[in-house]
Amino acid sequence: MARRERETDASGRMSEHEALMWNIEKDPWLNPSGGSLVLLDRELDVDQFRQTLRAGIAKTPRLYQRVVPGFARLSTPAWVPDAEFDLDAHLREVVLPSPGTERQLFDLAARLYSEPLDRTRPLWKFVVIHGVQKKRSAMFAIIHHSVSDGIGQLRMAELYQQVSADEPPPPDVDLEAIIAEAVGQGDAKELGGNYGTSTRANIQASATHVARRQFGIGRRMVGEVAMWPADPSRFTDRVSNLVDTVKGAAAQLSPSEEEAQSSSPLWKGRSRHRHLEWVQLQVDDLKKVGKSAGGTINDAFMAGLAEAAHRYHVAHGVDIDTVNSSFVLSTRTDKKAGGNAFTPVPVKLPAGEMDPVDRISAVMAAAEDAKLDAQKTGGMTGLSGVANLLPTSVVTSTARAAASRIDFATSNLRGAPFPIFVSGAEVTATIPMGPVAGTGANITALSMNGNFDIGLFIDPEAIAEPEEFRRHVEESFADMLDACS
Known part of the structure; x- marks a missing residue:
């Protein structure tokens, strides 16, 4: 092949x-x-x-x-x-x-x-x-x-x-x-x-880049305005989208008191320390679990993590109704290697006592609402252009505050469905280590050759018992599979 x-x-x-x-x-x-x-x-x-x-x-x-x-x-x-x-x-x-x-x-x-x-x-x-x-x-x-x-x-x-x-x-x-x-x-x-x-050349190159960027924006704006007499609804739509984007930016930069807090009273701490755990599941099992509720592998993945968060908190004598998470919405339209085309989408996942199928359905609904909101506002990525003009200290303090509200971030990647080798050695697992970046943990999954490898990259100041949390993740998925079989 x-x-x-x-x-x-x-x-x-x-x-x-x-x-x-x-x-x-x-x-x-x-x-x-x-x-x-x-x-x-x-x-x-x-x-x-x-x-x-x-x-x-x-x-x-x-x-x-x-x-x-x-x-x-x-x-x-x-x-x-x-x-x-x-x-x-x-x-x-x-x-x-x-x-x-x-x-x-x-x-x-x-x-x-x-x-x-x-x-x-x-x-x-x-x-x-x-x-x-x-x-x-x-x-x-x-x-x-x-x-x-x-x-x-x-x-x-x-x-x-x-x-x-x-x-x-x-x-x-x-x-x-x-x-x-x-x-x-x-x-x-x-x-x-x-x-x-190099200063003159650098200024000239930078100024030329800015001019090209502004010209492109202006050209698109002229073309858009030219369409308004033929289709007046376009004006209303564009203004509505702009308002949504501004509201989204304001929500990120100045969240409400409720939004500014992590859902978990146990996972508030943050540090530079990192701890890696690994859970390996089977792709076919996750498909079966997701399908039981009319969902996808990713719905089952996020539901299993919400269940694990619920169990961890119950074990420590704490009740929570939701857990603050995020998922990655890919905006790729190409097949290129490298580059970036994504936006992280914040979402509140149900973390109370719940039947496995009901939890998957609730996760599906929450994720769909969050996705629609991100598509309207541009999500966190919509802030990038403005943020790059602000002092670095302002940007980093704002980013820290936003990340501290996330109990764990998630991502789900799809790799090759067949064996992979590196210079004669077979790859038995690839454990992702996604950026924690101020959240409580980054939990990224990679499907490859029938395996579904989950990298639990944890800030131990947030999740103080990472090995215990890994056990809850394993047991949650095992119980979900049993319930949906």
């Missing part, structure tokens, strides 16, 4: 939303990067992986590009080739101390995630981990969210993955020559190599 060659994201500048994720990282609590821990069935052939990775980087300019800020925020940051690209800065090996248990591996992955990416280099890193029990290995991967969302990262991963164990590595490539050529084709002054002479 041959993999198709994908087009890669080739935009020269960050979008407003990507720029926001780049800027807020100045507060380490708001790290937006997406990571994963790939479990392999044997030791990885690192030399073969390096050769494969070099070929993949050669096809994906974003992997050898670094960030150059726009001048005084007149424009979003630019992507430029890194003239000093060094693969060794992005790929390294470590050995787990004996006996190499799963807990040791997960704790190492959480520590690796907490190491900041070097903002002067391309924004990604791989760590090959040897010494895992039963003569296996693992691989930690992290990529900044300004480079790609989860879907784009899965597509980028195809560059170093194979569909059979004996697939030969790609031919050697002269990666250094490819990067040197890309550097030579760019504006040397804008690349930032000589800051003393």
